[in-house]
Amino acid sequence: MVILEKYVKQIYRCARCGWCRTPTFADHGINKVCPVYEYHPKGPWEFFTARGRLAIAQGLLEGEIDVTKDLVEIIYSCTTCGACHEVCVIHFPVVMGVSKTDELDQVRVFEAMRAEVFKRRPDMLLEPHRRIAERVATQRNPYGEPHDQRFEWLSDTYRLAKQGETVYFVGCTSAYRHPEIARSTIRVLSKAGLVPAIIDEWCCGSTLLRTGQWDYVEELAKHNLEELKKAGARKVVVSCAGCYRTLKLDYPEILGSKWDFEILHATELMWELIEEGRLKIAKSLNQKVTYHDPCHLGRHAGVYDPPRDIIKSIPGVEFVELTPTRQYAMCCGGGGGVKSGFNELALRIGIAAVKRAEGIGAKILLSACPFCKRNLVEAIEACKAGIEFYDITEVLAKLV
Amino acid sequence: MSSPSTSEKIKMLKDIVGPENVVDSKPALLIYARDASPMSGKVPIAVVRPGSTEEVQRIVEWANETKTPLYPRSGGTSLWGAVPLVEGSVVVDLAKMNRLVRIEERNLTCVVEPSITFGELEALLAKRGFRIIMSPENGMGATVGGNFASHGTGWGAGPNFSNQGDCVVGCKVVLPTGEVLTTGTMANPNAHGHFYRYAFGNDLTGLFCGSEGTLGIITELALKIEEMPGALGFTTFGYDSLEAVGEAIYRVRRLRIPTIYAYISTGWTLDMLFPEKAPWQHTIKFVVEASTKEILDIEMRRLMEAAGKEGNYLGPQMAEETWRERYRWVGLFGYKLGMRAALPIHVPIGEVGPYLKKVEEMAREIKDKYGLRVGAGGFACDRSCVIIVVVYFDPSNKRETELALRAWHEIKGKLFDAGACPYRMGALWADHMPKLGAYYDLLKRLKKVLDPNNIMAPGIMGL
Numbered sequence: 001m002v003i004l005e006k007y008v009k010q011i012y013r014c015a016r017c018g019w020c021r022t023p024t025f026a027d028h029g030i031n032k033v034c035p036v037y038e039y040h041p042k043g044p045w046e047f048f049t050a051r052g053r054l055a056i057a058q059g060l061l062e063g064e065i066d067v068t069k070d071l072v073e074i075i076y077s078c079t080t081c082g083a084c085h086e087v088c089v090i091h092f093p094v095v096m097g098v099s100k101t102d103e104l105d106q107v108r109v110f111e112a113m114r115a116e117v118f119k120r121r122p123d124m125l126l127e128p129h130r131r132i133a134e135r136v137a138t139q140r141n142p143y144g145e146p147h148d149q150r151f152e153w154l155s156d157t158y159r160l161a162k163q164g165e166t167v168y169f170v171g172c173t174s175a176y177r178h179p180e181i182a183r184s185t186i187r188v189l190s191k192a193g194l195v196p197a198i199i200d201e202w203c204c205g206s207t208l209l210r211t212g213q214w215d216y217v218e219e220l221a222k223h224n225l226e227e228l229k230k231a232g233a234r235k236v237v238v239s240c241a242g243c244y245r246t247l248k249l250d251y252p253e254i255l256g257s258k259w260d261f262e263i264l265h266a267t268e269l270m271w272e273l274i275e276e277g278r279l280k281i282a283k284s285l286n287q288k289v290t291y292h293d294p295c296h297l298g299r300h301a302g303v304y305d306p307p308r309d310i311i312k313s314i315p316g317v318e319f320v321e322l323t324p325t326r327q328y329a330m331c332c333g334g335g336g337g338v339k340s341g342f343n344e345l346a347l348r349i350g351i352a353a354v355k356r357a358e359g360i361g362a363k364i365l366l367s368a369c370p371f372c373k374r375n376l377v378e379a380i381e382a383c384k385a386g387i388e389f390y391d392i393t394e395v396l397a398k399l400v
Numbered sequence: 401m402s403s404p405s406t407s408e409k410i411k412m413l414k415d416i417v418g419p420e421n422v423v424d425s426k427p428a429l430l431i432y433a434r435d436a437s438p439m440s441g442k443v444p445i446a447v448v449r450p451g452s453t454e455e456v457q458r459i460v461e462w463a464n465e466t467k468t469p470l471y472p473r474s475g476g477t478s479l480w481g482a483v484p485l486v487e488g489s490v491v492v493d494l495a496k497m498n499r500l501v502r503i504e505e506r507n508l509t510c511v512v513e514p515s516i517t518f519g520e521l522e523a524l525l526a527k528r529g530f531r532i533i534m535s536p537e538n539g540m541g542a543t544v545g546g547n548f549a550s551h552g553t554g555w556g557a558g559p560n561f562s563n564q565g566d567c568v569v570g571c572k573v574v575l576p577t578g579e580v581l582t583t584g585t586m587a588n589p590n591a592h593g594h595f596y597r598y599a600f601g602n603d604l605t606g607l608f609c610g611s612e613g614t615l616g617i618i619t620e621l622a623l624k625i626e627e628m629p630g631a632l633g634f635t636t637f638g639y640d641s642l643e644a645v646g647e648a649i650y651r652v653r654r655l656r657i658p659t660i661y662a663y664i665s666t667g668w669t670l671d672m673l674f675p676e677k678a679p680w681q682h683t684i685k686f687v688v689e690a691s692t693k694e695i696l697d698i699e700m701r702r703l704m705e706a707a708g709k710e711g712n713y714l715g716p717q718m719a720e721e722t723w724r725e726r727y728r729w730v731g732l733f734g735y736k737l738g739m740r741a742a743l744p745i746h747v748p749i750g751e752v753g754p755y756l757k758k759v760e761e762m763a764r765e766i767k768d769k770y771g772l773r774v775g776a777g778g779f780a781c782d783r784s785c786v787i788i789v790v791v792y793f794d795p796s797n798k799r800e801t802e803l804a805l806r807a808w809h810e811i812k813g814k815l816f817d818a819g820a821c822p823y824r825m826g827a828l829w830a831d832h833m834p835k836l837g838a839y840y841d842l843l844k845r846l847k848k849v850l851d852p853n854n855i856m857a858p859g860i861m862g863l
Contacts, residue, residue: 008796009794009796011796012739012794012795012796013739013795013796015436015734015735015739015740016431016434016435016436016476016477017436017477017538017540017541017730018436018475018476018477018538018540018541018542019538019540019541021475021476021541022498022517022520022541023517023519023540023541024517024519024520024522024523024540025519025539025540025727025728026519026522026523026526027724030519030540031520031523042420043420043421043449043496044495044496045423045428045447045449045493045495046431046432046476046493046495047423047427047428047430047431049431051431052428052430052431055430055431055434056427056430056431058430059426059427059430064426064430065426065427065430068425068426068427070425070426070427070428071425071427074427074428087540089728089730089731089734089735090731090735091731092728092731092732092735093731093732093735093736095728095731096725096731096732098673098674098732098736099736
């Protein structure tokens with residue numbers, strides 16, 4: 001029990017106040033929080049909420065429970081979106097500015113629970129997650145696509161260098177599943193006169209970190225570090241919110257001071273370019289538009305404004321906020337290994353997100369993450385919603 | 401007939417509510433043995449999740465047949481040990497029964513299921529221009545059913561209302577033997593809804609208010625609703641002595657100043673919470689409501705005179721901020737310094753000062769004896785004031801947790817002996833119930849009559 005013991009203070013810090021269950025405080029735009037509690041096909045059970053999971057963590061620490069199939073199903077049916085952290089009573093002193101220290105980081109604890117379970121019973125790992133690890137090990141991406149085809153999406157229009165101060169870290173989902181996001185990113189940056197370099201990137205390891213399979217991530221991180229060094233990179237631009245969180249928050253923990261790059265999400269860099277006047281939005285978009293905060297970008301890394309600033313700067317756009325939004329925004333359902341492990345749950349959460357967007361009259365739902373795109377586009381198709389989804393970069397690519 | 405085995409019982413439960421509404425795996429059950437207090441209960445054999453009064457009725461009938469103890473649960477946020485106390489029990493999780501059933505606009509009431517939270521209900525009512533009268537400090541997580549069943553009070557308590565029960569006009573309850581009872585006017589099936597609690601003889605609604613699941617499972621509640629207030633006023637005063645705090649609270653209540661929030665923070669507690677601004681005076685934050693701005697101005701002038709007699713005016717900001725965060729403020733007082741073993745008590749509205757002095761002495765004793773910090777705050781109800789004594793501890797430290805529990809019980813005993821009245825009971829106060837003599841005897845007799853098999857929440861309140 002080595003892994004969880006590091007988190008013992010946090011695990012026992014839970015006050016069991018119930019705010020992670022069904023908190024509503026209309027004055028603050030807080031309504032539903034835990035997507036799994038709300039939309040799990042089995043309905044609302046307390047063990048799906050943070051306080052239920054932390055009770056399980058206590059049970060594991062105290063030897064009260066063993067690793068069973070039921071336990072694995074519970075702890076892996078969490079999108080690790082972190083909304084429970086934002087409303088947590090223990091986090092409130094930080095919200096009020098009277099404390100600087102977060103004494104309970106639910107996402108870290110839940111990931112550690114998975115790592116603990118995997119360590120004790122690797123045979124109990126969910127099959128889709130085991131396959132992801134296998135594919136990353138052999139093909140350097142969780143989809144099992146050939147590594148040598150990672151940049152097939154790159155048309156001949158753009159000749160990207162292998163060296164440069166600014167490197168575009170494409171990410172597995174943009175490279176293999178949503179290359180339109182990658183192409184749009186290159187197009188937009190090129191319009192601003194900034195042609196990034198690319199490297200022989202490997203999966204950042206996010207999917208492994210989220211599913212408790214930590215061992216192999218260091219090797220991935222080291223490879224990416226070496227490649228970035230070889231390229232002479234100073235800035236790393238990513239499209240994927242999952243890559244962003246991993247490169248910005250997890251790699252420094254894994255690699256220490258060796259990891260010394262400025263990590264930028266594409267929306268951060270693009271907003272910078274718009275503000276500097278290097279990127280002009282030439283066309284208008286006369287539509288009612290809303291924005292879905294990717295959990296890894298917003299809650300985990302605090303990037304809320306650049307995507308909104310970009311959207312608001314598009315001529316003709318009528319921007320409407322979802323409720324809840326920003327730090328209280330609800331997850332798309334795709335993260336934390338839920339999409340691969342429990343697709344029905346992921347889709348139910350995604351459909352709820354789409355319906356919230358439809359409910360406020362939006363015609364276009366924007367986000368800034370290929371992984372959110374995967375789930376939300378599927379959700380739109382599943383519920384035949386009258387709304388379109390785009391990554392912000394795709395929209396920008398059409399307007400610049 | 402021999403009693404069914406655990407697995408047979410679970411199969412029977414699944415037949416009643418469907419397999420998707422029963423869980424019996426150990427990891428899933430752990431949270432249901434805990435509430436927000438430091439007490440741990442016995443892990444139940446299963447949790448069952450009914451979705452209607454009829455399903456609750458069938459579960460209760462089953463429990464009588466199989467002699468299985470039932471512990472109803474809605475928010476699971478109690479601070480006083482509302483947890484399963486005997487082995488082999490089943491928790492009845494009312495999470496799915498969380499709807500606003502209807503608004504009876506012409507009666508100025510609404511009917512809700514027990515597990516709706518105050519936050520949810522407020523948001524739904526606000527869309528129709530209404531509000532409820534009272535909500536607890538944890539309005540985000542606490543449920544209406546749980547608060548009524550445990551004699552809750554909270555924000556909104558003022559010269560006219562002190563308890564959630566004051567705001568309830570009727571309820572629907574599945575009795576321990578399975579019959580469904582509706583109280584108040586709706587006992588008459590021809591009534592125009594819920595509009596009067598004290599109909600048809602004895603106040604049977606009151607029988608269930610504060611019963612904490614021992615006399616049945618509440619499946620609906622009818623609450624008073626009213627229009628949003630026209631105007632709110634905010635002010636805070638600082639006081640050098642606890643006596644002055646007590647006198648200010650008493651004067652404000654005696655003069656019937658319409659406060660909906662009169663929140664006491666003791667200076668020593670503020671010193672611990674916000675040391676960077678220490679030393680603190682004791683403070684009272686007031687929120688006053690009135691139907692118009694003109695009336696509010698008059699009431700605020702009266703408040704300034706009554707509360708300001710020995711107080712130092714600190715402006716409106718602190719009170720306004722606390723009110724704005726009223727459902728989350730507990731995150732500071734309650735948990736900034738660690739986990740809390742909270743002991744809320746009612747004391748007479750005119751004796752707040754002496755009781756706070758006693759608590760201050762106890763806080764010093766506990767600090768000397770156990771090395772633990774003790775804070776205290778409170779808020780005024782109508783004829784009583786709630787004082788919340790909090791022992792802070794690190795729950796990851798077993799020794800400290802044991803000491804905190806010891807301190808908690810010591811403070812409880814001393815305050816009871818000093819004449820304070822428990823605010824909410826659960827398992828926490830069970831050991832003191834015999835001291836109530838005839839009152840406790842009657843409760844036990846009532847319990848025996850209504851629940852001959854003692855299936856409903858055995859052990860809670862010593863019943």
